[in-house]
Amino acid sequence: MIEHCINDSGITLYASAAMLAELRETLAYPKLARRLAMLGSDADSVTAYYTALIQRIEPEITGRYVPNDPDDDMIIAAAMAAQAAMIISGDKHLFELDGVVAIPVLTPAEAYEVLLGQ
Numbered sequence: 074m075i076e077h078c079i080n081d082s083g084i085t086l087y088a089s090a091a092m093l094a095e096l097r098e099t100l101a102y103p104k105l106a107r108r109l110a111m112l113g114s115d116a117d118s119v120t121a122y123y124t125a126l127i128q129r130i131e132p133e134i135t136g137r138y139v140p141n142d143p144d145d146d147m148i149i150a151a152a153m154a155a156q157a158a159m160i161i162s163g164d165k166h167l168f169e170l171d172g173v174v175a176i177p178v179l180t181p182a183e184a185y186e187v188l189l190g191q
Contacts, residue, residue, distance in 0.1 A: 086127040086186065087155040088143055091147045132156045138173060142166040152176050159184060 088096075099133075100116035109115050132154035141147040146167050152160050152174075158166065159177050161166060161184040168178055180188065 074156045087130045087151055087157060088123070088146060089130055089132060089151045092151060093124055094119060095144070095147075096123060128155070138170065139166050141169065149174055151178075159187070 097116050097120040099105065100119055100160060105114060109119060130151050132150040135146075135150055137143065138149040142164070145164060148160060148162070148164075148167065149170070151157075153176070157176055159179050161179055161181055162168075163180060170178060
């Protein structure tokens, strides 16, 4: 299952336009914007950099998967459309989905350990 996300050039990251818009919006929150400014960056620059790293996917699959945070449904839909091997997140609502979707949700640390073992 993990092999699907690993190719000759490394790991393939997927995101949809909706996910990129949410990333940009979140990075523009004042607290995060101040931190980015201290690093000489901003929400637009970080989003553009991330966009260059990912494979864009526009899921046709829609549905309700995350009862406590409907905005997270887009993450599940994108992962399903990409036939992703895993979802990497720190979002507590996604961890509540154990068994609801077939794609495992891992923390960044867990994903690192799994990928390190490849």
